[in-house]
Amino acid sequence: MPVTLRRNCRPWQRFTHVRFSMLALSARQMERKSGALILGEPGAVSGGRPPAGASAAGEINRGGGVMRCAVCSGDDELWTPGKSLTEAVELFRRAPGCDMYANLAVFLCAQMLELFACEDSDAEFTRRWNELFAHIEAWYSQRPSEMRSILSQPASTGREASYSSPFPTLLFSNPPAISGNQLYHTAALLMLQKKPRRAVPPPNTRPILWHARRICAISICNTHHGCWTNSVQPLWIAGQVMSHHAEHRAILETYERIERETGWGTDWRANDLKAHWADLDDG
Template identity: 35%
Template sequence: MDGAYWCIDLGTALASDSDMGVSLPPAFPYLTEVDLVADPFEMVFYYAYRPLWLCARAVKFVNNEDGYPDRPTLHVWIELVEELEQWYRERPQEFQPMLELETGDQLAGPERGFPVVLFANGAGLFGNQLYHTAMLMLLQSRPRTARTAGFHFAAMSPLWHAQRICSIALHNDRRECWDPCLLASFLMAARRMTHESQQQEVLQGFERIRIVTGWNASGCLQKLRAEWCLLDET
């Protein structure tokens, strides 16, 4: 699986609200626990790129209402959510935050700010941000008959996922970790931010990204400001 090529294509799809341009393999390579323990590199690959594959599948689900003619839409949605939640539950220590503070915690920042979610390595950051991105897209396209009683309450909140995407992006200052996927994911989540303090943090974050990477996202930010104005008017 060419992860770099998928990142570019997925980033384009997320930024343009369109479908993936590449076909997806029907299944992700299966590795046993013995395989993952025996080869640390395989473990990192598996837990970093499985969310990439699942996020790409979520994009195809959202953009193709008739993409699964032989299976009910509800069943496909539940399967994707269950696979994402399984990844989240089973991710090893290396893919869990080294620090996580909710907005209600005294140290997490001002009211209505973002939680603090920090990762010790780029693979953990990448995998978790794409997990939240896939969940955000699926929850925004949730079938009316989908029952979520079996899932953790926070995991079924689009806002919870959007805020974590923003937090991960805002605390990522490593140039090598930024790619089109993560930038487009950050833009997608930022659209849901309704409070001025959050919006200012997002704009400051994109300025830091420009300084670190040299990417100019001014056009995207103009559209983002326009969407925020529409939210204020509703």
């Protein structure tokens, strides 16, 4: 069900379920989550008021799925009213801190969902796809140092090693980097799956499978609970690309660990993937 954002109220007034969860937070916890709440604030990005805490992608966990769903289903134009896509992206880039850079990934994902839902002509869809994909790729290539991995290793080689560790190692030092990079790979994967025939991606564009493998690697290697709850959907999207049984096993084990350690339900998506993989085997 779409969420309608009212313009003249605070974010916790828009989402009653979020408001009540805020009552249980300490001042420090509220500060940490204000980076997420800024995305529910009309015009907050263009108003130049920086968030005080960590990013929407990384730090909202208990009850935070509600805010993430509201952000994705709300009107993304309210964040940067009257701005073109390029102007809006520049506003995010000028904001200080890696938390707002992670919020830019959330914004670009919302732009992607809006693009997929539009009824533009083929020519207009292609134009918008090229523009948005360029911004998504620029997010990755121009990341600040805090958003880059501190350890990156390819997947193990050899038959036994590749079965026990089928994905690369990809470790980040902070929650905004974990979820921001995972959102980037998710957006890039979905954009490539929806690429129009006449679109011209950059020559160094990575393939869909590369993005899918890194989505899985991020969840396996980084155990921040808030980021784990954000990863349920990206893992499901990436899992549909995987064909090897070792990859399937690693994804299902990750889902089990997320639910066991955080209490966040994952079995519904794990079951969806099992059904999808069974269809592939039958085919």
